Amino acid sequence: MAVRTRGSDAKRFLIFGFIPLAMFTLVLVIPFAQGVFYTFTDWNGQGFDKFVGLENYVESFKDEDFWQSMGITLAYVVACLILVNAIAFGLALLVTIPMRGVNGLRTVFFVPNLIGGVILGLIWQFLFGKALPVIAPAIFGDNWLLDTNTAFWAMVIVTVWQMSGYMMIIYVTALMSIDQETLEASTLDGANGAKTLLLIKIPLIAQAFTISLFLTMRSAFMAYDVNLALTGGGPFRSTELISLRVFTEAFGYGNFNTGQAQAVLMFVFVALAAVTQVAVSKRFEVQR
Numbered sequence: 001m002a003v004r005t006r007g008s009d010a011k012r013f014l015i016f017g018f019i020p021l022a023m024f025t026l027v028l029v030i031p032f033a034q035g036v037f038y039t040f041t042d043w044n045g046q047g048f049d050k051f052v053g054l055e056n057y058v059e060s061f062k063d064e065d066f067w068q069s070m071g072i073t074l075a076y077v078v079a080c081l082i083l084v085n086a087i088a089f090g091l092a093l094l095v096t097i098p099m100r101g102v103n104g105l106r107t108v109f110f111v112p113n114l115i116g117g118v119i120l121g122l123i124w125q126f127l128f129g130k131a132l133p134v135i136a137p138a139i140f141g142d143n144w145l146l147d148t149n150t151a152f153w154a155m156v157i158v159t160v161w162q163m164s165g166y167m168m169i170i171y172v173t174a175l176m177s178i179d180q181e182t183l184e185a186s187t188l189d190g191a192n193g194a195k196t197l198l199l200i201k202i203p204l205i206a207q208a209f210t211i212s213l214f215l216t217m218r219s220a221f222m223a224y225d226v227n228l229a230l231t232g233g234g235p236f237r238s239t240e241l242i243s244l245r246v247f248t249e250a251f252g253y254g255n256f257n258t259g260q261a262q263a264v265l266m267f268v269f270v271a272l273a274a275v276t277q278v279a280v281s282k283r284f285e286v287q288r
Contacts, residue, residue, distance in 0.1 A: 038260050045256040056261035066262055068237065069245035070269070072152070076241060077220040077273075079156045080163070084216050085209070087164045092171030093197075106172070110165035121229025124158045148238040151231055155239050158230060163219060167212045174208035175201065203284070210281035217277055221270045242266050 039056050041048035060066055095106045115123070125145065132140035144150040178201060186196050202209075224243040227233065233240030233248070240248075246266060250259025 035260055036264055038257065039264055041257065043257045043260065045250075045254070048257075052257070056257045057265070059258050060261045060265060063249075063258070063262075065237065065240075066242075066245060066249075069240045069242045070266075072238070072240060073221065073242040076152070076156065076159075076223070077217055079153075080159050080220040081213060081216050083156065083160045084163045084167055085212055087160060088167035088212065089171050091164060091168040092175055095168070096172055096175045106168070109168055112162045112164075113166040115162065117225025118229040120158060120162055121226050124154070124230055128154055145231055146235055148235050151235060151239045155227065155230055158226060159220065159223065162226070163216060167216060170208050170212050170215075171205065174205035178204050206281070206285040210278060210285065213277055213281060214274060217273060218270070221266075221273070 038048065040051055040053060042050055042052050091109050095102050095109070112120075128140065128145050129143045133143065142150075144154040182200065182204075183196060186200050222243055223241055224247070227239065227241045227244050231239040233244050242262075243266070246259055246263045249262055250256050253259075
C-alpha cells in the first residue's frame with residue numbers, strides 16, 4: 001500500500017510538477033549557468049575565442065564606475081527599505097481603522113503599483129520638471145532631476161510612491177489576521193494604543209515585515225526601468241544604479257564579458273543581502 005502511495009505521489013509530481021520545473025530550468029537555470037560560464041571567457045555577445053580565467057572579475061573589481069554604482073545602489077536600497085515600509089505600515093494602520101470609505105482608500109494607495117516603470121518615469125519627469133516647481137516652488141523651485149544633490153532623492157520619492165501601496169496590502173492582511181481576543185485581552189489589562197501596537201501587533205506580524213523587507217530590497221536592488229526612464233543614470237552618473245550600470249557596460253560599451261561578470265557579482269551581492277535580511281528578520285518572528 002505504501003509503495004502504491006509513493007508511486008501515486010511520483011505520478012502526480014510528474015503530471016503537475018514536471019512542466020513548471022522544466023520551464024524553470026530552461027528559462028532560468030540554464031541561462032544563468034551559461035552566463036556564469038561566459039564570465040570566464042572573452043565573450044563578445046556572439047561567441048568567444050578563449051578562456052580568460054578570472055580576468056573579467058579582476059577588471060570588474062578595478063572598475064571605479066562599477067563600485068560607484070554599487071554604492072549608490074546600496075544607499076538607494078537602504079532609503080527605500082526604511083521609507084517604503086514605514087509609510088506602508090502607517091497606511092496599513094490607517095486603512096484598518098473602522099471608518100467609511102476605507103476600501104476606497106486602499107484602492108487609491110495601491111493604484112501607483114499598477115503603473116509600469118517606464119510610464120512612471122515619464123509621469124514624474126513631467127511632475128519634477130513642470131508641475132511641482134509651480135505647485136511648490138519653495139521646495140521644487142528647480143528641477144530635482146537636473147541637480148546631483150536632489151536627483152537621487154527624486155528617484156527615491158518615485159519608488160516610495162509606487163511601492164508603498166503594495167507593501168501596505170501585506171501589512172493590512174497581517175493586521176487583520178491578529179486574533180481580536182488577544183487585542184481585547186490587552187485592553188482589559190490596561191494597555192493603551194501605543195503599547196498594544198509596540199508590544200502586541202508588531203511582534204505578531206513580524207513575518208509580514210520579513211516578507212515586505214525582502215520584496216522591497218529585491219525590487220530596489222533590481223530597479224532598472226524607473227532608473228532608465230526617470231534619470232537615465234544622470235546627472236553625471238549620480239543616480240546610476242547597478243542594473244543600469246551592468247546594461248551600459250554590456251550593451252552601451254560592448255563589453256559583454258565584463259558586463260556579464262558584473263551581473264554575476266550583482267547577483268552574489270543581492271543573494272547575500274537577501275539571506276542576511278531574512279535570517280535577521282526571522283529571529284523577531286513570534287510563533288502564534
